[in-house]
Amino acid sequence: MVLKIGYYPGCSLHEGMAKPFDTSAKLVCRKLGIGLQELPDWNCCGATSGHSIDHTLNLALGARNLNLVTKLGLHAVTAPCAACFANLKKTSHDLKDPATCQMAQELIGEQIADVDVIHLMDVIAQPAVLETLKGKIQNKFKNLKAVCYYGCLTVRPRFVTEAADSENPQTMDNLMQLLGIETVDWSHKTECCGGSFSICGPEIATIRTNEVLSQAKATGAEAIIVACPLCHSNLEFALHAESSKIPVVFFTQLLGLALGYSVKEVGLHKMLVNNFPWIEKLTS
Amino acid sequence: MSAVKSVSLQNEIEQKANVNLDTCMQCGCCTGGCSGIDCMDYSPRQVIQLIKKNQRERLLKGKTIWMCVACHICEDRCPAGIRISRLMDALREIAIADSSLKPNMQTVFHKTFLGQVKTFGRTHEGLLMMAYSRKTKTPLPPTKLIIDLLLRMRIGMRPPHIPGKSYRFIIKKVKEGGNVHGA
Amino acid sequence: MDIINKDVLVIGGGIAGMQAALDLAASGCQVVIAEKEQCLGGHVKDYTCLFPDLSDGSALVAQKIARIKTYSNITVQLATEVSDLEAVSGGFKATLTNNGKAKTRDFGAVIFAVGYSNFDGTKYGEYGYGRYPGVITGIEFEQNIEKVLERPIKSAVFIKCVGARDRSKGMPYCSKVCCMYTAKQAKELKRAHPDADVYVTYMDIRANFKNGEEFVRSAMEEERVCYIRGRVAKVFPKNDRLTVRCEDTLMGVPFELETDLVVLATAMVPLKSTNALVSKVGGKVDDNGFINSLPLAESSNPMEVAKGVYYAGACAFPCDVRESLNQGSAAAAGVISYLQVSGRP
Numbered sequence: 029m030v031l032k033i034g035y036y037p038g039c040s041l042h043e044g045m046a047k048p049f050d051t052s053a054k055l056v057c058r059k060l061g062i063g064l065q066e067l068p069d070w071n072c073c074g075a076t077s078g079h080s081i082d083h084t085l086n087l088a089l090g091a092r093n094l095n096l097v098t099k100l101g102l103h104a105v106t107a108p109c110a111a112c113f114a115n116l117k118k119t120s121h122d123l124k125d126p127a128t129c130q131m132a133q134e135l136i137g138e139q140i141a142d143v144d145v146i147h148l149m150d151v152i153a154q155p156a157v158l159e160t161l162k163g164k165i166q167n168k169f170k171n172l173k174a175v176c177y178y179g180c181l182t183v184r185p186r187f188v189t190e191a192a193d194s195e196n197p198q199t200m201d202n203l204m205q206l207l208g209i210e211t212v213d214w215s216h217k218t219e220c221c222g223g224s225f226s227i228c229g230p231e232i233a234t235i236r237t238n239e240v241l242s243q244a245k246a247t248g249a250e251a252i253i254v255a256c257p258l259c260h261s262n263l264e265f266a267l268h269a270e271s272s273k274i275p276v277v278f279f280t281q282l283l284g285l286a287l288g289y290s291v292k293e294v295g296l297h298k299m300l301v302n303n304f305p306w307i308e309k310l311t312s
Numbered sequence: 313m314s315a316v317k318s319v320s321l322q323n324e325i326e327q328k329a330n331v332n333l334d335t336c337m338q339c340g341c342c343t344g345g346c347s348g349i350d351c352m353d354y355s356p357r358q359v360i361q362l363i364k365k366n367q368r369e370r371l372l373k374g375k376t377i378w379m380c381v382a383c384h385i386c387e388d389r390c391p392a393g394i395r396i397s398r399l400m401d402a403l404r405e406i407a408i409a410d411s412s413l414k415p416n417m418q419t420v421f422h423k424t425f426l427g428q429v430k431t432f433g434r435t436h437e438g439l440l441m442m443a444y445s446r447k448t449k450t451p452l453p454p455t456k457l458i459i460d461l462l463l464r465m466r467i468g469m470r471p472p473h474i475p476g477k478s479y480r481f482i483i484k485k486v487k488e489g490g491n492v493h494g495a
Numbered sequence: 496m497d498i499i500n501k502d503v504l505v506i507g508g509g510i511a512g513m514q515a516a517l518d519l520a521a522s523g524c525q526v527v528i529a530e531k532e533q534c535l536g537g538h539v540k541d542y543t544c545l546f547p548d549l550s551d552g553s554a555l556v557a558q559k560i561a562r563i564k565t566y567s568n569i570t571v572q573l574a575t576e577v578s579d580l581e582a583v584s585g586g587f588k589a590t591l592t593n594n595g596k597a598k599t600r601d602f603g604a605v606i607f608a609v610g611y612s613n614f615d616g617t618k619y620g621e622y623g624y625g626r627y628p629g630v631i632t633g634i635e636f637e638q639n640i641e642k643v644l645e646r647p648i649k650s651a652v653f654i655k656c657v658g659a660r661d662r663s664k665g666m667p668y669c670s671k672v673c674c675m676y677t678a679k680q681a682k683e684l685k686r687a688h689p690d691a692d693v694y695v696t697y698m699d700i701r702a703n704f705k706n707g708e709e710f711v712r713s714a715m716e717e718e719r720v721c722y723i724r725g726r727v728a729k730v731f732p733k734n735d736r737l738t739v740r741c742e743d744t745l746m747g748v749p750f751e752l753e754t755d756l757v758v759l760a761t762a763m764v765p766l767k768s769t770n771a772l773v774s775k776v777g778g779k780v781d782d783n784g785f786i787n788s789l790p791l792a793e794s795s796n797p798m799e800v801a802k803g804v805y806y807a808g809a810c811a812f813p814c815d816v817r818e819s820l821n822q823g824s825a826a827a828a829g830v831i832s833y834l835q836v837s838g839r840p
Contacts, residue, residue, distance in 0.1 A: 195620025215731030344728025
């Protein structure tokens with residue numbers, strides 16, 4: 029069974045720090061029968077800056093991306109990056125308003141159809157895909173205690189993301205538990221890391237990132253699992269400055285290991301903490 | 313500041329952000345959970361009250377709207393369901409359209425970011441960092457970090473994307489109408 | 496229309512239902528109380544320190560039960576649910592289910608006194624109810640008061656309006672009694688731990704009961720409970736205690752404080768499935784699931800829900816103990832006059 033869905037990598041996964049997120053996501057989806065179709069000539073989603081200062085540009089960027097999905101003959105698109113997911117989903121939500129839709133159609137010069145936007149976590153968590161996953165797991169983790177960090181944009185605002193719970197979400201935790209990982213309950217699952225303010229406003233981002241890290245460390249977690257490139261780099265860089273041995277990894281990388289891919293294939297060797305004993309933590 | 317109600321800024325924000333500020337109970341839940349509060353001058357709750365008091369200057373020239381990290385915690389928890397993030401976006405848009413606004417780190421970042429988006433259709437992390445660093449005269453990240461990232465091939469080395477025709481079309485359309493703010 | 500059978504069914508054996516049954520029985524009616532729990536008394540049997548004379552809820556309930564026992568015309572059916580209700584010519588047919596066995600009986604009038612439930616605290620994930628042991632609800636405070644007061648605490652924070660006045664993820668209405676019982680609980684805690692810092696975080700203080708304002712003021716001025724105006728944003732564990740994040744809106748200052756106990760005043764919510772029975776007999780339920788009385792100009796008694804159907808207590812809206820008793824008596828008066836007027840010549 030191949031589930032066809034549009035794939036939107038976004039700028040960070042395509043070229044930047046989070047390339048391993050893209051690589052591992054593609055490997056995992058291939059094994060799970062999820063047919064990812066990358067949107068041709070997709071454009072930036074606008075990230076934080078778009079909606080912050082230019083609402084019209086932001087709408088145009090989002091509408092064009094969603095239209096590219098329709099052009100592929102598809103009705104849904106997935107994005108691993110939390111910010112891209114949030115922006116696309118917000119645009120899809122805004123386009124339900126006739127006036128906004130009209131403006132968007134003029135901006136992109138195309139007719140706009142409804143497109144569903146689903147985060148990759150939720151695509152994998154669909155019952156049919158979960159069954160496939162359970163059947164294809166080759167290795168499970170043992171003695172691996174980790175925290176799942178959802179950040180802001182995979183769950184908020186609820187009226188856009190339609191997340192079941194934006195304070196104590198379980199989607200990523202449930203997926204990781206299937207792999208044998210001991211996911212620890214903690215209070216800062218969805219607290220903000222500061223996002224792009226690590227670049228343009230480090231005075232606030234440092235406070236936020238440090239708070240998330242101190243709560244994560246207090247659980248005794250050996251690893252932090254994330255679903256957003258900016259959460260990833262913010263946490264990773266802060267831990268690197270402390271010469272910490274706690275790796276920050278994308279959830280698709282661990283899914284990849286469990287599905288039988290190697291440490292190199294899922295890009296775990298590219299993490300700043302690249303000497304974590306992943307293989308020792310796996311059983312067949 | 314007068315205690316008499318004046319609706320001009322409130323009307324403008326309510327239209328732009330599609331909110332009803334009179335549903336605000338001033339409970340402070342937004343402020344309690346705010347991710348940017350440590351660096352703000354007015355709290356999100358005070359921002360709503362200031363809008364109602366027509367305090368345009370204070371809001372547009374203040375730090376708050378630029379230290380909002382758009383985490384959406386405020387609007388997710390607000391018992392009145394006010395779209396506070398969207399309200400902040402609206403204030404930022406009004407601020408940036410004001411040519412007398414003094415640039416700050418965040419406005420330079422947003423303009424640089426969108427400038428690259430308009431040119432290349434996508435952002436290039438390396439180019440973005442270098443352009444921002446040059447404009448703001450802020451140092452690049454620590455050397456050890458850069459070396460470790462390079463060694464692990466985490467820094468994208470390829471040249472920036474060249475967007476297709478349908479993308480250039482939308483940029484032209486945005487420039488013709490709607491709000492385009494320099495850069 | 497002649498009422499064939501003049502027995503009265505009181506659904507719910509809490510204080511509202513018990514009061515109604517007593518007033519009906521004293522007037523000569525045959526009353527059946529159908530109570531789903533194993534004993535009478537509803538929520539009030541667990542309340543301590545009833546405002547304002549600080550008497551015990553269990554004592555009040557015991558008094559009512561003792562008086563009920565003196566009436567041979569009150570039949571109490573415990574562990575019994577009303578699984579169905581129908582309006583028929585001359586009255587009502589009710590199906591009473593006990594231990595899986597259902598029996599149908601005829602009644603001339605029905606009083607809904609089914610009480611309330613509490614808003615599920617886990618819906619406020621930011622408060623950590625159900626995750627952190629130091630976070631309890633107001634009703635749990637009441638039900639386990641001895642144990643709670645024994646806890647060695649240096650600080651406690653009461654959070655009001657949990658699930659109330661919240662259009663986003665709670666109920667939109669004000670749950671009316673939380674301000675009073677929170678003041679009461681804060682006072683009790685302070686008395687048990689005079690050196691502890693006890694805080695009440697609020698959006699408003701609604702003390703519109705006889706001696707209510709004075710009572711809340713005394714909590715602040717005599718017991719020195721610290722009232723802070725601000726709706727708590729988050730509670731999380733840190734340094735083996737709980738950290739509460741809030742804004743003091745009167746000062747305009749966001750703050751954090753470390754505490755040992757967090758008490759959530761959760762809203763009183765309707766028992767939707769039981770209240771829905773009311774629609775089977777011509778009654779209406781509001782958007783929140785509470786029973787609606789008839790518009791005042793259309794009814795002969797303020798507790799009237801539909802012909803022959805009355806309500807009493809929190810099934811129509813949150814109310815306190817005194818109000819439940821008042822409504823129980825008022826519903827009984829309504830039934831008595833209804834049965835007399837529509838009876839034999």
